[in-house]
Amino acid sequence: xxxxxxTPAQRLTLDRLADVLVPExxxxxxxxxxxxxxxxxxxxxxxxPALAEPLLSLLDEAPAxxxxxxxxxxxxxxxxxxxxxxxxxxxxYYLSAEVRRLIGYPGQQPNPLSVASxxxxxxxxxxxxxxxxxxxxxx
Amino acid sequence: MSAQPEAELAWVExxxxxxxxxxxxxxxxxxxxxxxxxxxxxxxxxxLVQWAAMWQTLLASDFRVRTLDxxxxxxxxxxxDLADCYAQVARDMSVSGLGGDPALPEMDPYPNPPxxxxxxxxxxxxxxxxxxxxxxPGANAIASRRHGNLQACQRRGTCMIGCPENAKATPSLTHxxxxxxxxxxxxxxxxxxxxxxxxxxxxxxxxxxxxDGVEHFQPAQVVMLAANAVGTARLLLLSASPxxxxxxxxxxxLVGRRLMQHPYRTVTVVCEDPxxxxxxxxxxxxxxxxxxxxxxxxxxxxxxxWMVMPHGGPMFAAAEYQEAHRHDGFEAVWGANFHRxxxxxxxxxxxxxxxxxxxxxxxNRVTLDPTMCDSSGLPAAHVEYRVxxxxxxxxxxxxxxAVEAAEASGAxxxxxxxxxxxxxxxxxxxTRMGNDPQTSVVxxxxxxxxxxxxxxxxxxxxxTGGSANPTATIMANALRVTDxxxxxxxxxxxxx
Numbered sequence: 001x002x003x004x005x006x007t008p009a010q011r012l013t014l015d016r017l018a019d020v021l022v023p024e025x026x027x028x029x030x031x032x033x034x035x036x037x038x039x040x041x042x043x044x045x046x047x048x049p050a051l052a053e054p055l056l057s058l059l060d061e062a063p064a065x066x067x068x069x070x071x072x073x074x075x076x077x078x079x080x081x082x083x084x085x086x087x088x089x090x091x092x093y094y095l096s097a098e099v100r101r102l103i104g105y106p107g108q109q110p111n112p113l114s115v116a117s118x119x120x121x122x123x124x125x126x127x128x129x130x131x132x133x134x135x136x137x138x139x
Numbered sequence: 140m141s142a143q144p145e146a147e148l149a150w151v152e153x154x155x156x157x158x159x160x161x162x163x164x165x166x167x168x169x170x171x172x173x174x175x176x177x178x179x180x181x182x183x184x185x186x187l188v189q190w191a192a193m194w195q196t197l198l199a200s201d202f203r204v205r206t207l208d209x210x211x212x213x214x215x216x217x218x219x220d221l222a223d224c225y226a227q228v229a230r231d232m233s234v235s236g237l238g239g240d241p242a243l244p245e246m247d248p249y250p251n252p253p254x255x256x257x258x259x260x261x262x263x264x265x266x267x268x269x270x271x272x273x274x275x276p277g278a279n280a281i282a283s284r285r286h287g288n289l290q291a292c293q294r295r296g297t298c299m300i301g302c303p304e305n306a307k308a309t310p311s312l313t314h315x316x317x318x319x320x321x322x323x324x325x326x327x328x329x330x331x332x333x334x335x336x337x338x339x340x341x342x343x344x345x346x347x348x349x350x351d352g353v354e355h356f357q358p359a360q361v362v363m364l365a366a367n368a369v370g371t372a373r374l375l376l377l378s379a380s381p382x383x384x385x386x387x388x389x390x391x392x393l394v395g396r397r398l399m400q401h402p403y404r405t406v407t408v409v410c411e412d413p414x415x416x417x418x419x420x421x422x423x424x425x426x427x428x429x430x431x432x433x434x435x436x437x438x439x440x441x442x443x444x445w446m447v448m449p450h451g452g453p454m455f456a457a458a459e460y461q462e463a464h465r466h467d468g469f470e471a472v473w474g475a476n477f478h479r480x481x482x483x484x485x486x487x488x489x490x491x492x493x494x495x496x497x498x499x500x501x502x503n504r505v506t507l508d509p510t511m512c513d514s515s516g517l518p519a520a521h522v523e524y525r526v527x528x529x530x531x532x533x534x535x536x537x538x539x540x541a542v543e544a545a546e547a548s549g550a551x552x553x554x555x556x557x558x559x560x561x562x563x564x565x566x567x568x569x570t571r572m573g574n575d576p577q578t579s580v581v582x583x584x585x586x587x588x589x590x591x592x593x594x595x596x597x598x599x600x601x602x603t604g605g606s607a608n609p610t611a612t613i614m615a616n617a618l619r620v621t622d623x624x625x626x627x628x629x630x631x632x633x634x635x
Contacts, residue, residue: 020473020474021473021477022473022478023474023477026478028478028481043145044145044148046145047149047153048148048151048153049152050152050162051151072469075469075473076469086473087151090454090458091147091148091454094452094453094457095148100453103485103486104413104486105417105453105485105486107144107146108147108295108296108419108452109295110294110295110304111294111418112294113254113283113291113292113293115251115252115253115254115284119253119255121256121260121264124264124274125276127268128273128274128275129241132242132273134241134242135198135199135241135242135243135244136198136200136207136432138199138200138202138206138217138218
């Protein structure tokens with residue numbers, strides 16, 4: 001991440017905004033409790049550095065009270081800014097190893113495929129052949 | 140990055156398919172008012188860097204749309220003219236697939252067996268089977284086993300942001316090593332500014348800026364353009380001269396017109412059982428041509444191709460859920476309902492992508508922006524594009540059928556999206572091929588009618604769009620044209 005990064009106050013604001021979007025759910029932690037404003041935010045901004053400036057501006061703009069209304073205002077009136085906030089929160093949230101464990105997501109891991117055995121859909125393809133009229137002749 | 144936990148985040152910025160978002164060094168701005176904004180990748184390999192590797196030939200009927208359906212224009216070539224080249228480029232690209240689809244003319248077997256259709260393909264295929272509709276295992280330029288310079292697919296599902304296994308075909312693997320070994324010189328970081336002409340109207344080569352902004356001129360006897368239907372049109376318009384005041388090769392006035400893009404909608408099929416649907420490849424698992432042809436009972440002509448894809452990781456699943464519920468208000472997708480996307484969609488869904496045949500319209504066009512420039516000071520590409528009424532009816536019909544297919548597959552719900560506002564990287568038609576110099580830009584050999592040593596070999600030469608993913612046809616046609624150029628080299632006109 002370039003620059004000095006978010007300040008502690010900006011991180012605190014992000015935690016509070018993030019919980020409006022991603023609160024605690026059944027078996028799922030709230031965004032703030034998995035650290036979306038901490039190391040996960042830094043990793044997110046490393047991957048999407050152009051979002052840092054608009055995000056930090058947004059965090060500075062957020063009021064001390066009424067964050068719920070602020071987020072809803074962004075969602076309804078300022079879709080671009082809301083996109084910056086929501087993309088950051090969701091992106092950082094799903095980087096969390098704990099969240100990934102809870103939803104059963106191993107990441108985009110290698111999983112070798114096998115083409116050695118005969119596919120078991122051949123009977124269905126036979127039916128495609130039987131009912132298909134053939135391609136449209138053009139000559 | 141595609142092998143890292145941050146893989147999904149690559150889409151946010153660095154590997155976003157929209158050049159206006161990505162803003163890479165080689166990108167140029169796209170301006171204008173477009174229902175569907177073109178996307179593209181600019182760099183060595185072009186569109187074949189950031190693509191899903193779906194491999195599909197056109198239908199035989201796609202070349203005879205005017206004759207068969209009384210609309211648009213016929214191509215000056217037919218399916219048979221491309222048959223041998225389709226087979227050759229499938230080998231060059233290490234395509235994995237299964238031949239014998241009755242909806243297509245017979246062709247040589249693909250070099251690799253099809254990639255297993257997996258759980259999502261099986262569920263989708265069973266639905267189509269119950270309805271008696273066409274489907275076929277997808278062909279993809281992704282190696283199902285080691286082949287050529289490609290390794291076997293490991294199903295990471297990061298196809299669109301780069302394959303860390305080198306299993307997806309891309310020119311840096313499939314073409315450049317042998318081309319460079321044969322002596323070709325690749326100039327990276329170059330931005331072509333103009334194709335200048337001599338006093339007889341022959342092109343002389345290419346003027347370009349290097350990455351430091353230093354001007355160069357590369358002389359050439361023949362120039363072949365393949366900058367996609369936006370970039371090639373832009374370059375021809377940038378190459379206006381006293382001899383060609385409306386742009387190079389533009390006596391017809393058609394350079395930049397008839398832009399086609401395959402407007403795209405999706406139906407995400409949510410199932411009860413886990414499908415591990417973050418796993419790749421992100422090519423087409425199966426496809427359907429059931430509704431790809433004109434039918435007299437429908438209120439539109441031509442048709443759409445469908446293909447099944449995985450939905451990716453949880454961020455994508457959430458985005459799909461949010462987009463499908465965008466008109467349902469904040470509460471539907473955020474706050475207490477945020478976790479529904481992961482609960483209900485993630486790992487349990489797949490997507491039917493529906494790409495509509497886009498017919499050519501003169502007013503869908505690329506021009507030069509009068510004010511906005513790229514980082515070299517060259518005018519940006521200005522794009523005006525409207526989705527036609529025929530296309531909207533076609534998509535509405537196909538989406539309704541895809542929901543039926545989802546139900547036949549046992550879906551518990553579906554997520555239906557409207558026309559995507561950004562394209563799917565299929566940009567076609569702005570330098571169309573034809574026999575008549577007054578109604579086309581290039582001839583059947585893709586040589587400019589106006590300039591005998593200038594060729595266009597990208598998707599701009601498409602006369603109509605078909606509904607197939609265009610790469611197989613672009614490559615087969617480029618091979619056909621190049622073979623002919625070599626064969627006829629003795630009569631090729633060149634600059635003095």
